[in-house]
Amino acid sequence: MQIRPITATEDAFSAWYDVYLTAHVADYPNGPRFTEQELRVAYRGHEHHDVRLWLAEDGGQAVGAGLLGLPLRDNLKLAEPEIWVRPEARRRGVGTLLLQTAYEAAREHGRSSLLTYLEGPASTDMTAGTFFAEHHGFTRRITEIARVQRPPFDLDAIAKAVDEAEPMAAGYEILTWTVRAPDEHIDEVARLEARLSTDAPLGELDYEAEVWDAARIRKSEERAAEMGRQTWSAVAVLPDGTMTGLTTLSISRESDDNGFQDTTIVDPAHRGHRLGLLLKAANLRQVLRDRPGIQAIWTWNADSNAHMISVNETLGYRIEGWSAGFQREL
Numbered sequence: 001m002q003i004r005p006i007t008a009t010e011d012a013f014s015a016w017y018d019v020y021l022t023a024h025v026a027d028y029p030n031g032p033r034f035t036e037q038e039l040r041v042a043y044r045g046h047e048h049h050d051v052r053l054w055l056a057e058d059g060g061q062a063v064g065a066g067l068l069g070l071p072l073r074d075n076l077k078l079a080e081p082e083i084w085v086r087p088e089a090r091r092r093g094v095g096t097l098l099l100q101t102a103y104e105a106a107r108e109h110g111r112s113s114l115l116t117y118l119e120g121p122a123s124t125d126m127t128a129g130t131f132f133a134e135h136h137g138f139t140r141r142i143t144e145i146a147r148v149q150r151p152p153f154d155l156d157a158i159a160k161a162v163d164e165a166e167p168m169a170a171g172y173e174i175l176t177w178t179v180r181a182p183d184e185h186i187d188e189v190a191r192l193e194a195r196l197s198t199d200a201p202l203g204e205l206d207y208e209a210e211v212w213d214a215a216r217i218r219k220s221e222e223r224a225a226e227m228g229r230q231t232w233s234a235v236a237v238l239p240d241g242t243m244t245g246l247t248t249l250s251i252s253r254e255s256d257d258n259g260f261q262d263t264t265i266v267d268p269a270h271r272g273h274r275l276g277l278l279l280k281a282a283n284l285r286q287v288l289r290d291r292p293g294i295q296a297i298w299t300w301n302a303d304s305n306a307h308m309i310s311v312n313e314t315l316g317y318r319i320e321g322w323s324a325g326f327q328r329e330l
Helices: 013-027 036-042 094-108 128-135 155-169 183-199 214-227 275-290 306-314
Strands: 002-006 049-058 061-071 078-085 113-121 139-149 173-178 229-237 243-252 259-266 297-302 318-329
Touching (some): 002 094, 013 049, 013 061, 013 078, 013 113, 078 094, 113 128, 173 275, 183 214, 183 243, 229 275, 243 275, 297 306
Parallel strands (some): 259 297
Antiparallel strands (some): 049 061, 061 078, 113 318, 139 297, 139 318, 243 259
């Protein structure tokens, strides 16, 4: 068995991706996945977040893939390992060797806490990944429920929900844009992104507030463009320019298979005005206008986030799976 480091720019990344895809399909057949090109960009390090990659080979055959994410602006005690093993190569020590390699790299970078996210279908809350994580001392700290909506989208029901909500949001303006935040709003976008990292339910995770500024927003937009993803955003603003809510959604430019509902936050001081619903509805409408062939839109919420779950179900999202955060000290 050989474990060797690789980078996302090498030809060997294709074998790495094949392991990732095979393992993910085995554990979560109907789940959403990124393309190889998207992950080649996502797993290149940059000034805000570094990534280490390893490929496990047995007799020249790629059997395991590992990575370690390293936050560089915040959460500096944290390292984020992820391990995938081909189903036919499991229970042979491949995952354990990759995890030990990730442990060593985490220690070299002075990290003392490990956080990994695992996904699975709604039919079971356990997968090969969760058994592996628990065997190695990780405990489930938070569970997020994955919901999806697919065509035909019920635009009449969405319009009715918007009509009912709008009187509660008098004085707020909903603005939308695609791809790039306007310069006049970027500092407020960064402020809300930073709030999201701790305002959203964290369960029992040991996680610090993230540091966001205009430069990090622009880097995020740049990376999305390199990944070939198109993004849409909707924000709620007051007449003085204060941004009170934000939501974003992204879809691959090359495929209508899966859209990802990403950031959604309403500033706590402005909750109770149905802004979350109005923001998501406005964004969904512009996405369906621009990409009418979209086949699925996914969103994730902590199982304790009753308000946002209600918003999502009103918009037509239905349970499909889960994502869980597992953490342990190193």
